[in-house]
Amino acid sequence: MRIAFFTDTFCPQINGVTNTLNKLIEYLSDNNYDYLFFAPDYETDETNSKIIRFKGIRPHLYPDCRLALPQYSAVKQALQSFRPDIIHIVTELGIGYIGLKAARELKIPIIMSYHTNFDRYLKYYDLECFNKLLLTYMRWFHGFALKNLCPSYDTINDLKKQGYQNLDIWSRGIDCKMFSPCKRSESLRQQLNIGQRLAFLYVGRISAEKGLNTLLESIKRANKKYKNKICFVFTGDGPYIAELKSSGYDNLIFTGFKRGEELAKIYASCDAFVFPSGTETFGNVVLEAMASGLPVVCVDSGGITDFTNEQNAVICKYNDAKSISSGIKRLAESKNLRKKLSEQSLKTAAERSWSSVFDSLINNYKAAAQPY
Structure with a gap:
């Protein structure tokens, strides 16, 4: 053919x-x-x-x-x-x-x-x-x-x-050999200045249509209690990055665009994935995060609803900063929940x-x- x-x-x-x-x-x-x-x-x-x-x-x-x-x-x-x-x-x-x-x-x-x-x-x-x-x-x-x-x-x-x-x-x-928990790197965490904090990762275009204005408000809410315990890693680039950098929050980390092994290491070296976008027709990055063993905080809208549910992710209301910050707090507070969702993430990825x-x-x- x-x-x-x-x-x-x-x-x-x-x-x-x-x-x-x-x-x-x-x-x-x-x-x-x-x-x-x-x-x-x-x-x-x-x-x-x-x-x-x-x-x-x-x-x-x-x-x-x-x-x-x-x-x-x-x-x-x-x-x-x-x-x-x-x-x-x-x-x-x-x-x-x-x-x-x-x-x-x-x-x-x-x-x-x-x-x-x-x-x-x-x-x-x-x-x-x-x-x-x-x-x-x-x-x-x-x-x-x-x-x-x-x-x-x-x-x-x-x-x-x-x-x-x-x-x-x-x-x-998803390529479960490319994206895997075994690629976690403590040296990369040190390089990104994550330290002992819980790192929530976002991967994708840095733009308003991805729900990042809502995520920024969620970070503001979460920081009131967990500022010293958590940080947020943004991998990607786009017009909204200036807004994020000017927010004044010192627990935001920016890596720029990454691909291949560098991207896979970033996924595996973080502790959770947060995805506020409800406009995706699928949401490949969520599946990449799952294959990397990350517990996921996402919304109840868009193509990601095909493979995310209450058993394998923390599901939040779309375009609702309070709901997303609540999901972030749930993962920050519970190691057991992170472990459970990590296991379910790997199972979900293995089926695709x-x-x-x-x-x-x-x-x-x-x-x-x-x-x-």
């Missing part, structure tokens, strides 16, 4: 989509599936001949992204040369749009995936006036797919209410292998290509 992918986000950018695509490329290579990616150019030297890059602009709100609109004739020619059995459109922006146009003209079956609740982010950037237009475009775009694959059942239910059709699941896995996730994806490709 030959598969062409169109995506507006790709490595070296760091997010849940790019992490999934990196794992997918490993799987396709290991199982001898031929593939071709159309992706943005991040000004790096591309060594993989199966990835075609396109230069784009840096959007003001997300400067780590690239918005590209490839030359249609070049894309069409590359597809005619590659002759894919199916096209998987990963995202809905410039590259995804050109992929849709080419697939329709060349009559190649289309699978799409839905990864980001863009409409939920608009209010954080005072762009709610575009909400109706965005929802109309997204429904139109996904209307051409034989299947629209979603990372969680929460996302499927949400899209059903909005009138999307042909919905199916494409969940996420990447190979089974991608086996299911290939079955979707084959089923979609069959009528053609």
